[in-house]
Amino acid sequence: MTSQGLRASPEGIKAAKTALTDKTLSQYKLAAALGITRQPVSKFFAGESVSRSCFVQICQQLGLSWQKVAGLPEDTVSEATNKVQPKSVDLDTLVRKIRQQRQDKIPDQCGTLQMLDIAQAISVLDIYTNVNVLEELTCQQWLEISDLMQDLNHESNFKQLAEASHQRKLPGLEAVSRYSKLMVLGKPGSGKTTFLQYLAIACNKGDFQPQHIAIFVRLKEFAEDAKENNQFNLLKYISQEFLSCGVEEESTATILTEGKALILLDGLDEVPSDNAERVTREIRRFTQVYYKNQFVISSRIAAQQYRFQGFTEVEVTDFNYEQVEAFVKKWFVAVAHKSREDGEARGNLFIHQLNLPENQQIRELAITPILLHLICLVFHVKAEFPSNLTKLYEQILNILLVRWDETKGVKRQTFPCHLTVNSKKKLLSQIAAITFEQGNYFFTQEKIQQLITNYIGTLLNLSIDSIQFQEVSEVALQLIEVQEGLLVERARGIYSFSHLALHEYFVAKNIVESQDQGCKSLVTHITEAHWHNIFLLTVSMLPNANEILGLMKRKIDLLVAKDNKIQDFLIWLRHKSISVSTSYKAAAVRAFYLVCVRRTPAEYLFAHVVRTASLTTEDEDSFYRQHHAFVHTPSYELEYALVGNIAFNSDLALDEFLTSTLTCAGELDFAVDLTLNDALVLDHAHALSIAFDEALNLVxxxxFKKDMQKLKKQLPPIESYPKQFRCWWQANGKVWGEKLRSLLIKHRNIGHDWQFNQQQIELLQQYYEANKLLVDCLNRSANVTPLARQEIEEALLLAIADIQN
Incomplete structure (x- = not known):
């Protein structure tokens, strides 16, 4: 024991470690449970001197006698008790008393949220979703653009970039427990204020740091009151609030001096710029004087320039899948006023639709809480997402550019050159268009500042003075990042749009505003997959989409115009489609047969790979399985886009089963040649038999039926003699397959061996995807005339000669 504190004896440390293990605690969890930093806990277990109050708290939490842990003799125990207990007891009593006096104040301050476009206040506890934080700010990472590009997946969306981050994520509550002074940073609408309100409520209820008293201060309101009274003094501000709860100033000072408060300072970025310096200075002074308390300050990440001594900075992360799901289910119960069962059912429907491939853009936006709230509002009306996303994007921009700050009464710094909201949209559209055209999802600070300089110079018709405009562009970039959060610093000096979906929206907006020239330039990208969303957005935004859809159709036809074999194939496609009896549009039937044939090119591509690749025995099975999955997953997206689900039609069903039978025969060839695995060969033999029988039932x-039955009888039994079947197929399979092909050509005009080379296979794939895009654009646009729609649909998937006729 010392005059400054207490020290655990070796026997006491041993007993404490045993108790720690028995209670399945770690030193970190023990500190979190007590609401103290880990440092005194570490000192306790190291046998170093610890303050008496911490020492007693640790022992009590472990269920041990603090006197015995300290190794004090009996005659010293009562003396120590007499010295320690009165002050500790008095302070604990005071804390309990003040907590009781402020029991109703915290729910009044922090208990509800006023959510956008929701008339009623929503309980924080009903909607709060646990947040995660990063212990290293993304904007401070020393990364290159190439490093960021590696973390983008094939869909190239920033949600995947966030999930691929190599930084360690920490639960928000754990971060508050770990660090006694915490600066919580985040993008606009990321949930910073809600997190601080939840901390206050949880502390007030005794669920988090129950030995502390929660103090919640909205810094914007503090600044306004301080300016009015000319008193930028947090102690007086807090004391006055405590007085309203019946707490004397002396008690307030005691609590702060003894470090018994959890002080939550919300919205440093919302402080008016003319008061920002004085507020920052007062926070610095206050946190240094009352350093024993727990502090949490929140601010937008791009706004935080001053770093407070001793504070750890963390960044609120975007929502992950589990957080989105939790928020959505809570939203439909709390906000939509549904029963828990109905709300969770609607939430499950939301999640199901959100995960559909066509909702990729919405899925990316949903990682931001404020935008997820808006998406829930939209979904709530019709229990589905809008197919035309333009209005959703416009609402999002309206929130980020105007309404989010307006609803909170926040007035931010004026934009350079007094740019209007429309001017800012045009600026962002130009940045988006130039960077996207260059294939850049990420861009350097120098690049973006140059684009801002060029725009402002052109807008104001000014000659560009490099020094003056550099200063203007720096301010403009910072304000776009701080005020709207539409541009985000992903690493030091490297920026991107906050969401790829918004980057794409601004590109499309720029094309629409460029009118004819923009549309002509756009169609040159029709075979580039990452431009497809731009096409869909542009078509939905144009007041009249006839021209761009016509340009797309002509560009698609030109893709295959010079390939005679593909032109012959398209002529066959038309002849075959008109030979079947069906009520569907001719284009839909052509799409059906194109899909059927697309399986055959896959076989030839695979055969080419097999002939040229050096496969080891270990590779054969996995390589074959990959091919098998590819061949057996044909996409009927184009056909579906034209007419929806095609109901049963005997002609179409027969041809599909016949095509599958021929494909299975080809796959059986590959299986026999590529692997010694008899079970795998039998699987494909069974698939062939099933497809053959299904087709035979429809003939x-x-x-034709007689010829098919005769051919089926040539196959030896599969189950009884598997090895004999393999031998028979090795000797006769290819001939049998050619007989099947001949029957299909003779009786059904299908199964032709087109022998496309790899380049033609790739060209047909591009042709298919481009036509699918065209049909999607037709279906998305409400601004295409019936005549233009009919002309395009009737000419889909036709050879040039047929179109001209």
Missing amino acids: LEPE
Whole structure:
């Protein structure tokens, strides 16, 4: 024991470690449970001197006698008790008393949220979703653009970039427990204020740091009151609030001096710029004087320039999948006023639709809490997402550019050159268009400042003075990042749009505003997959989409115009489609047969790979399985986009089963040649048999049925003699397959061996995807005339000669 504190004896440390293990605690969890930093806990277990109050708290939490842990003799125990207990007891009593006096104040301050476009206040506890934080700010990472690009997945969306981050994520509550002074930073609408309100409520209820008293200060309101009274003094501000709860100033000072408060300072970025320096100075002074308390300050990440001594900075992360799901289910119960069962059911429907491939853009936006709230509002009306996303994007921009600050009464710094909201949108559209055209999702600070300089110079018709405009562009970039959060610093000096979906929206907006020239330039990208969303957005935004859809159709036809074999294939496609009896549009039937044939090119591509690749025995099975999955997953997206789900039609069903039978025969060839695995060979033999039988059941023509039955009888039994079947197929399979092909060509005009080379296979794939895009654009646009729609649909998937005729 010392005059400054207490020290655990070796026996006491041993007993404490045993108790720690028995209670399945770690030193970190023990500190979190007590609401103290880890440092005194570490000192306790190291046998170093610890303050008496901490020492007693640790022992009590472990269920041990603090006197015995300290190794004090009996005659010293009562003396120590007499010295320690009165002050500790008095302070604990005071804390309990003040907590009781402020029991109703915290729910009044922090208990509800006023959410956008929701008339009623919503309980924080009903909607709060646990947040995670990063212990290293993304904007402070020393990364290159190439490093960021590696973390983008094939869909190239920033949600995947966030999930791929190599930084360690920490639960928000754990961060508050770990660090006694915490600066919580985040993008606009990321949930910073809600997190601080939840901390206050949880502390007030005794669920988090129950030995502390929660103090919640909205810094914007503090600044306004301080300016009015000319008193930028947090102690007086807090004391006055405590007085309203019946707490004397002396008690308030005692609590702060003894470090018994959890002080939550919300919205440093919302402080008016003319008061920002004085507020920052007062926070610095206050946190240094009352350093024993727990502090949490929140601010937008781009706004935080001053770093407070002793504070750890963390960044609120975007929502992950589990957080989105939790928020959505809570939203439909709390905000939509549904029963828990109905709310969770609607939430499950939301999540199901959100995960559909066509909702990728919405899925990326949903990682930001404020935008997820808006998406829930939209979904709530019709229990579905809008197919035309333009209005959703416009609402999002309206929130980020104007309404989010307006609803909170926040007035921010004026934009350079007094740019209007529309001017800012045009600026962002130009930045988006130039960077996207260059294939850049990320861009350097120098690049973006140059684009801002060029725009402002052109807008104001000014000659560009490099020094003056550099200063203007720096301020403009910072304000776009701080005020709207539409541009985000992903690493030191490297920026991107906050969401790829918004980057794409601004590109499309720029094309629409460029009118004819923009549309002509756009169609040159029709075979580039990452431009497809731009097409969909542009078509939905144009007041009249006839021209761009016509440009797209002509560009698609030109893709295959010079390839005679593909032109012959398209002529066959038309002849075949008109030979079947169906009520569907001719284009839909052509799409159906194009899909059927697309399986065959896959076989030839695979055969080419097999002939040229050096496969080891270990690779054969996995390589074959990959090919098998590819061949057996044909996409009927184009056909579906034209007419929806095609109901049963005997002609189409027969041809599909026949095509599958021929494909299975080809796959069986590959299986026999590529692997010694008899089970795998039998699987494909069974698939062939099933497809053959299904087709045979649909054959009505007597001669064709007789020929098919005769061919089926040539196959040896599969189950009884698997090895004999393999041997038979090795000797006769290819001939049998050619007989099947001949029957299909003779009786159904399908199964032709087009022998496309790899380049033609890739060209057909591009042709298919481009047509699918065109049909999607037709379906998305409400601004195309019926005549233009009909002309395009009737000419889909036709050879040039047929179009001209």
